[in-house]
Amino acid sequence: MKVLVASALILVGSCATLRHSKKIENLKNSISYDNESIVTQYLNTINTEDLKSHVEEISSDKYQGRMTGEKGHNDVCNYIRSYYDSLNIKAPESHPDYYQKVPKEALPDDLNESQNVIAYIEGSEFPNEYIYITAHSDHEGIVEGKIYPGADDNGSGTAAVFEMAEAFKKAANDGYRPKRSVVFLHVTAEEVGLHGSRYYTDNPIFPIENTVSTLNIDMIGRVDKRHKDNEDYIYVIGADRISTELHFIIQEANSSFVNLNLDYKYNEENDHNRYYYRSDHYNFALKNIPVVFFFNGEHEDYTKPTDTPDKINYPLLAKRTKLIFSTAWYLANSPNRLKSEII
Ligand SMILES: [Zn+2]
Secondary structure: OHHHHHHHHHHHHHHHHHHHHHHHHHHHHHOOOOOHHHHHHHHOOOOHHHHHHHHHHHOOHHHOOOEOOOHHHHHHHHHHHHHHHHHOOEOOOOOOOOEEEEOHHHOOOOOOOEEEEEEEEOOOOEEEEEEEEEEEOOEOOEEOOEEOOOHHHHHHHHHHHHHHHHHHHHHHHOOOOOOEEEEEEEEOOOOOOOHHHHHHHHOOOOOHHHEEEEEEEOOOOOOOHHHOOOOOEEEEEOOOOOOHHHHHHHHHHHHHHHOOEEEOHHHOOOOOOOHHHOOOHHHHHOOOOOEEEEEOOOOOOOOOOOOOHHHOOHHHHHHHHHHHHHHHHHHHHOOOOOOOOOO
16 A cells, blocks of 8 residues: 555656656747847847956946945936936836936935936837846945946946847837837945835836836856856846746856856755845845846955056956846847746
8 A cells, every 4th residue: 555655646747747848848949039039139239348448437437436315326327327327218207307216215214315326228029027237236335445447347237238228229219129128227226225125116117016127247257266167157146036938048048148057056946155136136036027147256366455447357257247137138029028937
């Protein structure tokens, strides 16, 4: 009797496994780009020279380390919105100056009010479905008389969002407007506790239930110790926690266009660094939105005044930006909206 029960269980177990692997197989097969050459055309507009000039601007001394609520950070936010304005990428109708004010009450005690900066390209077929590309705009400010430039953290992410926005805009101008709306969100007050993204997800400008996915970028311009002998990598964190489909879309984007080594080390549930909980995507995940966090890992200049633009690996930053762009392109143009479902 015991033996019978045991073998019946084994049988059930293996059928379930088979059904599961079939489902995964079907899911993977359903993901493909219908026009790779068009995607490639706009991927190729993302280039090292532009990324370098953006990182140099964002991390320059005139912004004084970009401390939330301080003049330097306010000035960089102004620079960010003028960038979108110059490309003719519009502000949300409800926030025509590109700013969402984050009041003092939503921030730690000693900080002045601040702002998230938001621009978007409206979708052609499903304008009320939104893909977010996010990066925090703030950094550590001036500590003990030293400016913290934060070239990697998060000049690299800010520059990547700029390049992707420009690529999406060029595509739209040429008749390849994304089917879904693509939102470029530069959140404030990340370094002091993810407050800008929390404020945004509690006070969303576009209905939160219409948010398809959030791709968050925080530090993608450097190489950590673990990869010093093979630099072509990026850590991918959290993609499979709310949507199995998102996990496989990133893999498809990668194998179709860039071929980086996708490192899932920090995606382990029990990873003691807990990076999944430590950048702005997490506030979107709390609202059950499929998120992914792109990250290069820590390095010797992390949160130090030596995080300078000359140390950024620009060809690698370009490659990683292309991975994120091709993922966003898929999410914005796929016939069906991404499913928030774990298989
Ligand atoms: Zn950061």
